[in-house]
Amino acid sequence: ILAKFGHTDSDYFRLLGRNLPVLEQRTLTDKGIFYTSGGLSRAERELAAAVTSKINGCIYCASVHARKASQLSKDNAAVERLLAVEPGQSLSSGQSPRWQAGIDFAAALSVTPPAVTPGHLAELERQGLDTLAQLDLVQSAAFFAWANRLMLTLGEPSLP
Template sequence: MPHIDLENDAPGIFSLFAYRPETAGPMTELAETLLRGPSTLSRGERELIATYVSDLNGCEFCASSHAAFAAAQLPEGGRLAAQFRADPDAAAVSGKLKALLRVAEAVQRGGPQVRPDDIQAARDAGATDLELHDTVLIAAAFCMYNRYVDGLGTTVPDDPAAYEAAAELIVNHGYTAVTRASG
């Protein structure tokens, strides 16, 4: 049960966006830019970064949501997303993505935890400065999103179909559609 009366029954961050649409707009625009905007990282790869950080933060709603969003946008689909959540180090992702995940993990622990050798390892694996920038910002943003969702005790669906339905909305219409649907 949420810690405050959100005046709606939507799960997770969707309930928070419906409760306070004036903050939802900038938050969904940031997610749209980071996870769906132009990038040399695929949308699915960026969703995996969001999933990873959310898992590290223990945010079940966001980790499950973004794993579903990744599954819907990766050629390997749900199989890779499930493998990734179970064991990111053993998942069949590129060396570059694995190196970027190490950077994201350091950000999740705290910005000063990102060391020059983390950055160099990602560069050695082929990461560009833009990919490093976006990885750090995705990780930082998801620390905020995760704490927002869990800090207000939002509800978490048990049914995987709820995450698949949200994935369909996000994949087909983008993150800003969430604020249009909830506002």
């Protein structure tokens, strides 16, 4: 299963590989959230994963998903602004209105306890996110809240 999904060198996936049905379902869930058509753009789904990971302090996941958001959106400067934000500061400062709404929502969903308000949903709607796009945003953030917590149990990532 690890080789099938290309994850033989990852501590995270080797941990999940101790229970192959869980690894398989996790991978299918990931693909279902990030690779389906319609709804939120793939770049914005990756952005939500990066925001959630930044909130949770998972630097490895934040960097991986920020890189994907940058590649897919072709807006490296916006993603760099997000990554440069110091703890306690607004993650959405200097972003486009649509990205501000998505970032603010993902961040509010990711803190403990969650701080999402009807105002967050109203702003998503003002920025053109329909129900399916909002669901994609929730799923992207929620999936990475879970993934971050598992990744963080493995300790600091080692760099090659």
